[in-house]
Amino acid sequence: MSTPRRIHDIAHARAGDKGNTSNISVWAYNPADYPLLKQQLTAERIRRAFPGLFTGGVTRYEMDHLYGLNFVLLDALEGGVNTSLNLDSHGKSFSYLILGLPIDE
Amino acid sequence: MSETIRLGCGAGFSSDRLGPAVDLAQRGALDYLVFECIGERTMAFGHRDRMLDPSRGYNPQLGARLRAVLGHCRANGTRIVTNMGVANPRAAAALAISIARELGLDGLKVACIEGDDVGGLVDADTAFMDHPGTVGDVGLRMVGANVYLGIDALLPALEAGADVVIAGRIADPALFLAPLAHRFGWAPDDWTALGRGTLAGHLMECGMQITGGYFADPGFKDVPRLADCGFPIAEVGADGGFVVTKLDDTGGCVTPATVKEQLLYEVHDPTSYLTPDVTADFSRVGIERVGHDRVRVTGASGRARPEKLKVTVGFDGGFLGEGGVSYAGPNARARAELAADVVRQRLTRRNGFGGDLRVDLVGLNSLHATAQVPAGASEDIRLRVAVRSTERDDVDFMLWEVESLLCCGPAGGGGYRGQVTPCVVTHSTLIARDLVRPTFEMFAA
Numbered sequence: 001m002s003t004p005r006r007i008h009d010i011a012h013a014r015a016g017d018k019g020n021t022s023n024i025s026v027w028a029y030n031p032a033d034y035p036l037l038k039q040q041l042t043a044e045r046i047r048r049a050f051p052g053l054f055t056g057g058v059t060r061y062e063m064d065h066l067y068g069l070n071f072v073l074l075d076a077l078e079g080g081v082n083t084s085l086n087l088d089s090h091g092k093s094f095s096y097l098i099l100g101l102p103i104d105e
Numbered sequence: 106m107s108e109t110i111r112l113g114c115g116a117g118f119s120s121d122r123l124g125p126a127v128d129l130a131q132r133g134a135l136d137y138l139v140f141e142c143i144g145e146r147t148m149a150f151g152h153r154d155r156m157l158d159p160s161r162g163y164n165p166q167l168g169a170r171l172r173a174v175l176g177h178c179r180a181n182g183t184r185i186v187t188n189m190g191v192a193n194p195r196a197a198a199a200l201a202i203s204i205a206r207e208l209g210l211d212g213l214k215v216a217c218i219e220g221d222d223v224g225g226l227v228d229a230d231t232a233f234m235d236h237p238g239t240v241g242d243v244g245l246r247m248v249g250a251n252v253y254l255g256i257d258a259l260l261p262a263l264e265a266g267a268d269v270v271i272a273g274r275i276a277d278p279a280l281f282l283a284p285l286a287h288r289f290g291w292a293p294d295d296w297t298a299l300g301r302g303t304l305a306g307h308l309m310e311c312g313m314q315i316t317g318g319y320f321a322d323p324g325f326k327d328v329p330r331l332a333d334c335g336f337p338i339a340e341v342g343a344d345g346g347f348v349v350t351k352l353d354d355t356g357g358c359v360t361p362a363t364v365k366e367q368l369l370y371e372v373h374d375p376t377s378y379l380t381p382d383v384t385a386d387f388s389r390v391g392i393e394r395v396g397h398d399r400v401r402v403t404g405a406s407g408r409a410r411p412e413k414l415k416v417t418v419g420f421d422g423g424f425l426g427e428g429g430v431s432y433a434g435p436n437a438r439a440r441a442e443l444a445a446d447v448v449r450q451r452l453t454r455r456n457g458f459g460g461d462l463r464v465d466l467v468g469l470n471s472l473h474a475t476a477q478v479p480a481g482a483s484e485d486i487r488l489r490v491a492v493r494s495t496e497r498d499d500v501d502f503m504l505w506e507v508e509s510l511l512c513c514g515p516a517g518g519g520g521y522r523g524q525v526t527p528c529v530v531t532h533s534t535l536i537a538r539d540l541v542r543p544t545f546e547m548f549a550a
């Protein structure tokens with residue numbers, strides 16, 4: 001059995017923070033993979049994948065013409081950059097948390 | 106042929122590099138060089154610095170940056186716009202004047218922008234927009250409150266011929282939008298042009314995040330000569346369309362992928378990016394490679410600006426202490442977990458310990474600790490203990506406990522380090538636009 005592909009194999013991402021809200025944009029390298037990306041990365045899947053971390057709502061915005069998705073995660077930063085005790089208090093590394101999700105094929 | 110204006114970004118955050126900014130000042134053929142150096146944290150730290158010493162409170166690198174670029178900018182006709190004044194634009198302007206005199210730049214005009222400090226308009230009953238409760242409910246000492254000013258705060262200084270404009274809390278994209286609106290005479294309600302110029306500012310304001318910084322992922326997204334990455338240049342036309350590029354012989358890259366990642370950086374709904382100047386719409390933006398390290402960006406638009414302005418309120422958050430000890434080799438994970446358990450027991454048992462406590466095992470579950478614990482057995486694990494408290498005693502006690510693990514904890518622990526840093530807490534509120542009155546004053550070297 002081969003190792004399952006991960007989102008990282010088909011997409012790149014960047015995370016940003018504003019207060020206690022994180023946003024993560026995810027972009028398909030190849031337009032042909034965008035439908036798969038869109039099917040795999042639903043707001044519901046991200047909320048379910050990390051219930052201990054993303055306790056607030058997750059909203060997905062679609063940028064179809066650029067083959068990208070933008071996830072906005074409320075209450076995701078343990079209070080935000082100034083109150084989180086996480087080493088990564090900005091949640092910068094969340095981009096790679098999403099990219100680490102397996103592709104269900 | 107239509108006129109274009111060349112904007113460079115010389116800093117995208119308070120501790121950004123200096124060399125690439127000097128490079129742009131020297132040979133970027135820029136009309137404007139913008140330094141964006143404030144975040145929510147740095148704003149609050151500026152207020153703290155100013156409380157400790159009334160002559161401080163501006164960006165600590167202001168002097169080094171201006172000394173390095175002012176001469177080049179003067180020689181090349183490049184004007185500087187910056188928020189490096191942070192919590193003390195007046196002192197920053199005075200420093201700029203003294204550096205200009207040192208460098209023999211007679212007559213250099215430095216404008217100081219004020220009016221963002223709205224501490225006097227915030228009281229205990231002020232309610233937050235991003236957090237339940239009021240300023241009084243936070244229970245911490247307020248250090249300052251700053252409103253995000255827009256281009257209306259900067260335009261009078263540009264019109265008066267300032268060579269250097271030094272402000273505090275200006276909305277980041279407005280630092281770039283103001284020179285465009287000034288040069289092209291955009292009306293304050295030309296929402297389309299303001300939306301496009303805001304996109305240019307939004308893409309530029311994080312410096313190298315659009316030229317290959319914060320992008321490289323070896324084997325997936327390779328970036329040439331990352332160590333020598335250049336800062337970005339935007340060539341903007343009168344209609345607000347623009348090309349993002351960088352100096353030819355610098356490292357890094359400008360590609361549709363670097364532009365896309367920055368397009369939605371810290372953006373929520375792409376149809377509604379709120380600034381004091383416009384509600385910008387990035388949802389139908391076109392991104393096209395038009396040459397090597399040249400990407401054309403078109404199609405942004407805008408709607409009427411928000412009625413209210415955002416204010417960041419900063420509080421003194423006390424102290425953050427972080428201490429750590431490492432465990433490596435056979436059974437490292439079990440020994441580190443035991444060390445964590447010992448520290449937790451001893452801190453929570455202490456009378457009156459009041460700090461917020463977090464314990465991580467770096468190498469096992471730190472950054473994504475609350476998300477997942479991987480199954481792999483790392484044999485190089487660092488215990489990290491963090492405590493935040495308004496009481497310095499809590500923090501010092503924790504560091505002592507962690508250091509004591511060297512002799513009193515599990516076998517083979519080593520490499521203790523501990524540090525204490527001051528903390529700030531920030532929350533946001535909204536304020537009526539007509540309560541905000543930006544002003545400027547011009548000084549000449």
